[in-house]
Amino acid sequence: MASRAELSNFLAEVERRAYKQALFAVRDEDTALDIVQDSMMRLSEKYADKPVEELPLLFQRILQNAIRDFYRRSRTRMERFTSLSALEGDADDPLDPLEVIEIDEDVNPFATPHTALLQAETLSLVEAALQTLPPRQREAFLLRYWEGLDIAETAAAMGCTEGSVKTHCSRATHTLAAALESKGIRP
Amino acid sequence: MSREEQFARQICRVLDRGTEELDHGIAERLRAARERALQHQHVATLSPAIVGAGGTALLGGDDEKHPLRTALAILALLLGVSLSYYWNGFSQASENEAIDSALLADDLPPNAYLDKGFQAWLEKDSPAGQ
Numbered sequence: 148m149a150s151r152a153e154l155s156n157f158l159a160e161v162e163r164r165a166y167k168q169a170l171f172a173v174r175d176e177d178t179a180l181d182i183v184q185d186s187m188m189r190l191s192e193k194y195a196d197k198p199v200e201e202l203p204l205l206f207q208r209i210l211q212n213a214i215r216d217f218y219r220r221s222r223t224r225m226e227r228f229t230s231l232s233a234l235e236g237d238a239d240d241p242l243d244p245l246e247v248i249e250i251d252e253d254v255n256p257f258a259t260p261h262t263a264l265l266q267a268e269t270l271s272l273v274e275a276a277l278q279t280l281p282p283r284q285r286e287a288f289l290l291r292y293w294e295g296l297d298i299a300e301t302a303a304a305m306g307c308t309e310g311s312v313k314t315h316c317s318r319a320t321h322t323l324a325a326a327l328e329s330k331g332i333r334p
Numbered sequence: 335m336s337r338e339e340q341f342a343r344q345i346c347r348v349l350d351r352g353t354e355e356l357d358h359g360i361a362e363r364l365r366a367a368r369e370r371a372l373q374h375q376h377v378a379t380l381s382p383a384i385v386g387a388g389g390t391a392l393l394g395g396d397d398e399k400h401p402l403r404t405a406l407a408i409l410a411l412l413l414g415v416s417l418s419y420y421w422n423g424f425s426q427a428s429e430n431e432a433i434d435s436a437l438l439a440d441d442l443p444p445n446a447y448l449d450k451g452f453q454a455w456l457e458k459d460s461p462a463g464q
Contacts, residue, residue: 155372162364163353180363187371195375266351273348292342293349320338323345 149199157202158187161294165210168289171277172214182217186210207290207304218282269332276326280319283307287315288323 162183169179186209194205277285290301291312302309437444446452
């Protein structure tokens with residue numbers, strides 16, 4: 148089982164990302180904090196006997212369930228930002244932003260010669276773009292890439308098939324690329 | 335790594351920076367939430383020890399850091415079971431003793447209760463039998 152120190156370290160490592168995940172989903176700081184706190188509490192109370200290596204997936208399951216519970220309780224649909232699909236270009240020949248975005252392998256594109264202000268703006272645009280994603284796409288993207296879960300683990304945390312995870316991730320990535328491209332961000 | 339995955343990783347690096355620059359007030363509230371959650375883990379790990387002392391053995395529990403506490407809990411459990419056993423034994427003996435004393439102190443000899451004729455006489459002689 149996870150010792151107190153192990154659990155503490157784990158929570159300290161994930162709490163900020165968890166908060167951001169919840170915030171992207173519910174768009175309210177207090178509610179996001181409540182969701183993270185409840186998730187931490189539940190993990191501590193119910194799964195303290197689990198090995199430390201099982202904690203990431205367990206915690207993500209709890210967190211995602213808590214976010215879904217919030218959706219169910221509030222019964223309000225997240226307002227979508229401007230339809231990002233419109234940014235993809237001509238309907239007959241949609242432009243794939245990933246095809247035109249140039250990635251420099253050797254340089255962190257967000258760190259070069261941009262100012263701190265520009266970085267803050269980039270962050271703000273990325274977070275705003277994430278908020279516009281449909282909840283399941285955002286969930287899949289964040290679990291798969293930000294939390295580093297593999298496809299099977301992401302599917303388990305989301306309660307869907309691995310194929311759905313791949314689809315959600317792909318759509319999320321392309322939508323994000325289109326949204327950032329439209330703002331002049333070329334990662 | 336696919337182009338899609340590379341892009342996703344870059345997005346995540348930006349997001350990581352966002353978590354590093356999290357508002358101090360939010361970070362403090364998260365830390366407090368973590369502390370509260372950890373206190374609940376403490377309660378969850380203590381409660382089996384309490385139950386163990388009350389009658390459920392705590393064997394191989396999650397308190398490996400406190401073997402003395404575990405040993406004391408097991409000792410208390412064994413002591414409780416032993417006391418309960420002897421208490422029940424004494425109680426039963428005391429009850430039997432009272433019955434025996436009543437039988438022996440009575441004018442009627444105990445063997446009379448085993449005599450079928452006596453039972454028949456009692457039934458015949460009782461007011462209900464008349």
